[in-house]
Amino acid sequence: MRLEGVAPFGPPAFILVARAVEATLLLPRDDRVVRGAKAEDILGALTGVALAPADLQAVLTGCVVAMPRPTEGHLHGGGWASIDLDGGASMYLRQDAGKWRVRAARRGDWRIEYPMWQGDFPSLVRLQSEAAAQRIDLTAQVSQLEVNVDVDASAFTLNVPAAARPLSLDELRENGPLGAQ
Numbered sequence: 001m002r003l004e005g006v007a008p009f010g011p012p013a014f015i016l017v018a019r020a021v022e023a024t025l026l027l028p029r030d031d032r033v034v035r036g037a038k039a040e041d042i043l044g045a046l047t048g049v050a051l052a053p054a055d056l057q058a059v060l061t062g063c064v065v066a067m068p069r070p071t072e073g074h075l076h077g078g079g080w081a082s083i084d085l086d087g088g089a090s091m092y093l094r095q096d097a098g099k100w101r102v103r104a105a106r107r108g109d110w111r112i113e114y115p116m117w118q119g120d121f122p123s124l125v126r127l128q129s130e131a132a133a134q135r136i137d138l139t140a141q142v143s144q145l146e147v148n149v150d151v152d153a154s155a156f157t158l159n160v161p162a163a164a165r166p167l168s169l170d171e172l173r174e175n176g177p178l179g180a181q
Contacts, residue, residue: 001016001017001018001023001039001053001056001057001156002015002016002017002018002155002156003015003016003043004016007029010029011028011029012028013027013028013029014026014027014028014046015028015158016039016042016043016046017156017157017158018039018053018156019156021038022035022036022037022038023037023038023039023042024036024158024160025037025042025046025167025172026158026160026164027167031161031163031164031165032164032165032166032167033160033164033165033166033167034166034167034168034169034172035160035166037169038052039052039053040052040053040055041169042169042172043056045169045172045173046172047136047138048129048134048136048138049127049136049138054066059105059107059110059112059125059127060122060125060140060142061121061122062102062114062117062121062122064085064089064091064102064105064107064112065085065087065089065107068085068086068089068091069085069086070083070084070085070086071084071085071086072084078094079094079095080092080093080094081093081094081100088107088108089105089106089107089108090105090106091104091105092104092105101114101117102114102122103115109129109130109131110127110128110129110130111127111128111130112125112126112127112128113125113126113128118142118145119145119147120147121142121145121147122142123141123142123143123145124139124140124141124142125139125140125141125142126138126139126140127139127140
């Protein structure tokens with residue numbers, strides 16, 4: 001996994017790279033680095049969305065879960081349908097120009113909306129936490145979608161500047177965007 005928090009100008013706000021079970025987060029603007037933690041722990045501390053790379057990919061691509069297995073389906077009025085998935089998640093679909101498209105989902109304490117699509121993939125995804133402990137409302141936009149392209153292995157390697165100072169997950173939680181919650 002490679003995620004970059006793109007800023008309107010200057011270096012990215014963050015770069016998160018994960019391979020297997022270890023991840024590295026670089027905060028180029030602060031010259032800080034988190035090393036050797038799980039991707040879901042870093043992502044949770046940074047955004048409040050503690051999803052493993054495969055789960056994050058599933059949410060961002062409209063699959064909702066990494067290995068979606070339908071258990072039951074229902075037709076509703078107004079062109080809506082729902083599909084219950086193994087593990088307790090549900091997808092809500094609506095017909096659009098004769099094609100069924102996922103428009104929303106529930107996954108654990110998460111409510112997910114897919115208001116915009118680019119071809120077969122969502123271009124805007126909104127995640128809202130319904131957990132009482134921490135309210136999260138995060139919107140992710142995909143602006144440069146490429147499908148079925150080879151990605152060079154170097155994309156999953158992060159060159160951390162020698163001057164970057166270590167940052168712990170606890171420090172990231174305390175001082176990051178969710179520190180006040």
